[in-house]
Every structure is written in structure tokens, then in C-alpha cells.
Amino acid sequence: MTVFEITDMTCGHCARTIAKAIAAVDEDARLDFDIPRQRVEIQSADASVRDLSDAIAQAGYSPRLASDTNARAADGKAAQRSGCCCGQ
Numbered sequence: 001m002t003v004f005e006i007t008d009m010t011c012g013h014c015a016r017t018i019a020k021a022i023a024a025v026d027e028d029a030r031l032d033f034d035i036p037r038q039r040v041e042i043q044s045a046d047a048s049v050r051d052l053s054d055a056i057a058q059a060g061y062s063p064r065l066a067s068d069t070n071a072r073a074a075d076g077k078a079a080q081r082s083g084c085c086c087g088q
Contacts, residue, residue: 002042002049003066006056009038021059025051039066
């Protein structure tokens with residue numbers, strides 16, 4: 001499983017856009033989004049971490065490989081989204 005932090009993912013539309021991008025590189029990938037924590041877990045048998053990261057970036061987001069499952073800052077503050085279509 002690969003976990004990305006995507007600090008500019010703020011809503012369901014963002015998640016759907018990312019899911020579509022991932023499906024383009026692995027249509028069988030399993031995704032689990034945690035929008036409040038700005039994370040996505042991806043189980044892919046076909047795509048490399050690089051392929052997944054590149055797909056997310058090409059969709060207009062900034063993926064960062066999570067170093068572990070508790071990679072969020074202790075204060076829980078989320079980064080501000082600058083380009084979401086819904087203005088958040």
C-alpha cells in the first residue's frame with residue numbers, strides 16, 4: 001500500500017479528480033480517501049509509486065509520500081488549499 005499526503009485535496013471533487021487520474025494508470029487500484037487528513041491510501045498491483053505520484057501531479061495536485069501512517073503534524077492544522085475549484 002502507498003500512502004500520499006495531498007495538502008491541496010480539500011473536498012470530494014478533489015478526491016474524484018485524483019481517483020480518475022489513478023484509474024488512468026491502474027483501473028483496478030483500490031483507493032481510500034481521508035479528506036479531513038488530506039491523505040489517500042492506494043493499493044495498486046500494476047502502477048509504481050512514481051506512476052501514482054505522477055498521475056496525481058498531472059491532475060493538478062501536490063502528492064507527498066507519507067513517511068508513516070501518523071505523518072500529520074501534531075497540531076492537526078491542515079495546509080490551506082489554493083486552487084480547489086470550490087474555493088476552499
